[in-house]
Amino acid sequence: MAKTGVLSSDPTARARAVELKKELQRLVRTIVDDDDYSIHAVDQAKDALCALRELMFNKRPTATLKLHEAVSCPEQFKCPISKELMRDPVILASGQTYDRPFIQKWLNSGNRTCPRTQQVLSHTILIPNHLIKTMIFQWCKSQGIELPSLVQCGREEGITEGERDRFFSLLDKLSAALPEQKEAAKELRLLTKKMPSFRALFGESVDAITQLLTPLSGSKSQSSVQPDLQEDVITTLLNLSIHDNNKKLVAETPMVIPILMEALRSGTIQTRSNAAAAFFTLSALDSNKAIIGKSGVTKPLVDLLVEGHPLAMKDVASAIFNLCIFHENKARAVRDGAVRVILRKIMDGVHVDELLAILAMLSTHQRAIEEMGELGAVPCLLRIIRESNCERNKENCIAILHSVCLNDRTKWKVLKEEEVTYGTISKLAQDGTSRAKRKANGILERLRRAVNITHTA
Numbered sequence: 001m002a003k004t005g006v007l008s009s010d011p012t013a014r015a016r017a018v019e020l021k022k023e024l025q026r027l028v029r030t031i032v033d034d035d036d037y038s039i040h041a042v043d044q045a046k047d048a049l050c051a052l053r054e055l056m057f058n059k060r061p062t063a064t065l066k067l068h069e070a071v072s073c074p075e076q077f078k079c080p081i082s083k084e085l086m087r088d089p090v091i092l093a094s095g096q097t098y099d100r101p102f103i104q105k106w107l108n109s110g111n112r113t114c115p116r117t118q119q120v121l122s123h124t125i126l127i128p129n130h131l132i133k134t135m136i137f138q139w140c141k142s143q144g145i146e147l148p149s150l151v152q153c154g155r156e157e158g159i160t161e162g163e164r165d166r167f168f169s170l171l172d173k174l175s176a177a178l179p180e181q182k183e184a185a186k187e188l189r190l191l192t193k194k195m196p197s198f199r200a201l202f203g204e205s206v207d208a209i210t211q212l213l214t215p216l217s218g219s220k221s222q223s224s225v226q227p228d229l230q231e232d233v234i235t236t237l238l239n240l241s242i243h244d245n246n247k248k249l250v251a252e253t254p255m256v257i258p259i260l261m262e263a264l265r266s267g268t269i270q271t272r273s274n275a276a277a278a279f280f281t282l283s284a285l286d287s288n289k290a291i292i293g294k295s296g297v298t299k300p301l302v303d304l305l306v307e308g309h310p311l312a313m314k315d316v317a318s319a320i321f322n323l324c325i326f327h328e329n330k331a332r333a334v335r336d337g338a339v340r341v342i343l344r345k346i347m348d349g350v351h352v353d354e355l356l357a358i359l360a361m362l363s364t365h366q367r368a369i370e371e372m373g374e375l376g377a378v379p380c381l382l383r384i385i386r387e388s389n390c391e392r393n394k395e396n397c398i399a400i401l402h403s404v405c406l407n408d409r410t411k412w413k414v415l416k417e418e419e420v421t422y423g424t425i426s427k428l429a430q431d432g433t434s435r436a437k438r439k440a441n442g443i444l445e446r447l448r449r450a451v452n453i454t455h456t457a
Helices: 011-033 039-056 063-069 100-108 130-143 161-173 178-194 196-203 206-212 227-241 244-252 256-266 269-282 286-294 298-307 310-324 327-335 338-347 352-362 366-374 377-387 391-407 409-422 424-431 434-456
Strands: 089-091 097-099
Touching: 011 039, 089 100, 089 130, 097 100, 100 196, 161 178, 161 196, 161 206, 178 196, 178 227, 196 206, 196 227, 196 244, 206 227, 227 244, 227 256, 227 269, 244 256, 244 269, 244 286, 256 269, 256 298, 269 286, 269 298, 269 310, 286 310, 286 327, 298 310, 298 327, 298 338, 310 327, 310 352, 327 338, 327 352, 327 366, 338 352, 338 366, 338 377, 352 377, 352 391, 366 377, 366 391, 377 391, 377 409, 377 424, 391 409, 391 424, 391 434, 409 424, 409 434, 424 434
Parallel strands: none
Antiparallel strands: 089 097
């Protein structure tokens, strides 16, 4: 096949062609593999192709190539995020200027701080910087550079004014008649699931979350609320809590935690599962762990654990685990019967991995250790170590046994019999994880001391 262009023999041109091809490969992979690729990536790929084509025809690369190199570009014309010449400069609430596609992507990810100053933003409205835009245009003209045509940010990068208006219209409908409430709640649930930018919109105003709760906060009990309406509102709260910068705002908004707790008690199983998942995501923040724990949420979570519905178990276990990282919440979980319920589920072989992790977390609490000993945890944990192929489960079991047996000498006899019959602890001391080895060796040392004391006596 005849070639339509020949690459120059100039080493510099050849090196530049190799560089362009590598950049083109990277951009194509980004566009093909990443569903959240930006229009800017497409523009860059197009410009790289054009520059490569011109090199093939032995032509001087066009100004668009210089645009991406931006070697001599004044610093004030570069976006602080992309480090490239800005095409659509906009001013953030902090007063800093960024290129619209890049700062919009930052905001869409749920961030509510300025990337450069780390200042918390009072709003996320982007104001065009006409002065800088004019200066960039004049500089490009003096350098013989032609800026690519600007493409307005689409659904990947942000939301249009029409979509913003639609958002506030939906919030207003949540205060209207029941049919309109249900329609609005359903749409907000879908929008916050599919579009991170809509989650960020809720973070712009505390009133938005309050308005979302309107259908559930007007009555004394959510039991009288339409189940599908309750599910949509609770699921929207879950969607909002995914963004780290929304977690504090959601948890501290009045009525959010009481409404989620009521949903745990009275909702459909899907609603209850989503409410538990919301508590899990919100409790990622230490300050939220304290707020949520004080509300008394461990009781309805443990009650849901007792029911053992497969749809809710993982979300409930995750929420309890996260909350119990905060020491004060361990006492609350123990008081609400978590140890008895969790141990029973483990003995029945239900979600052993997740529940063992919680039990290990609780084994630093004195009353929890006592309950484990009273409820026959030792033989159960030894059996899991013998039979399980999961190193993490073995590690959690030996950690719990270490706490229980140091607290209660009457359990040493069971451990000694296990060691004589199966050598379970010695095997773990030799083959387990580093933490499991430490705990197993600690138990073996205690057993050896006990034998020596007995012989001496």
